[in-house]
Amino acid sequence: MKLSPQLELEGVSLRDMTEADVAAVDALERRLFPVDAWPLQMFFDELSQPETRRYVVAEAAGEIIAYAGLMCIEPIADVQTIAVVPEFEGKGIGSAILTELIEEARRRRAADVLLEVRADNPRAQQLYLRFGFEQIHIRPRYYRDGTDALIMRLPLDNSTPTEGASA
Numbered sequence: 001m002k003l004s005p006q007l008e009l010e011g012v013s014l015r016d017m018t019e020a021d022v023a024a025v026d027a028l029e030r031r032l033f034p035v036d037a038w039p040l041q042m043f044f045d046e047l048s049q050p051e052t053r054r055y056v057v058a059e060a061a062g063e064i065i066a067y068a069g070l071m072c073i074e075p076i077a078d079v080q081t082i083a084v085v086p087e088f089e090g091k092g093i094g095s096a097i098l099t100e101l102i103e104e105a106r107r108r109r110a111a112d113v114l115l116e117v118r119a120d121n122p123r124a125q126q127l128y129l130r131f132g133f134e135q136i137h138i139r140p141r142y143y144r145d146g147t148d149a150l151i152m153r154l155p156l157d158n159s160t161p162t163e164g165a166s167a
Contacts, residue, residue: 010060012088014096017055017067019047024064025057032083035144046071046080054104058084058093066093070101070113077105079115082124094127102131105156112153119148128152 017025022043029037046053052073058066068082079101084094105113116139117124133152142149 012060014058017057025067068097072108075111077110077113116149
């Protein structure tokens with residue numbers, strides 16, 4: 001998968017997630033989302049559905065530092081999860097992963113990409129806005145701690161490259 005020259009210089013690589021990655025991803029999930037962490041089995045369940053799912057990981061020095069997943073059932077693609085460890089935030093990894101998920105949605109002929117983001121996560125919201133996502137709804141008290149979810153949508157024009165891909 002194509003990464004920016006800067007990420008390649010920093011030794012970051014992006015690849016498909018495998019079952020062998022689930023233990024490491026689960027450890028990151030519990031660290032990054034202690035209240036809302038997915039159950040371990042959910043990652044195996046997601047990986048077992050390649051006809052409608054795509055999961056990727058980013059690695060640096062042999063360690064997984066980010067992961068993300070997409071579900072696509074025409075005409076809608078949905079970003080299931082996206083996470084970057086705090087030590088690697090701000091280096092373009094989230095943008096690289098999101099670009100890959102959007103391109104996957106295009107390959108699967110989705111008309112729109114949807115996602116939920118915590119109302120108290122402005123950094124993630126800004127990433128999505130740079131890519132052209134727009135807020136279309138609020139799900140009150142969506143997260144276990146009572147935080148609202150912002151529902152965001154990116155309409156896809158499958159004839160043009162991904163918006164924000166160089167961000």
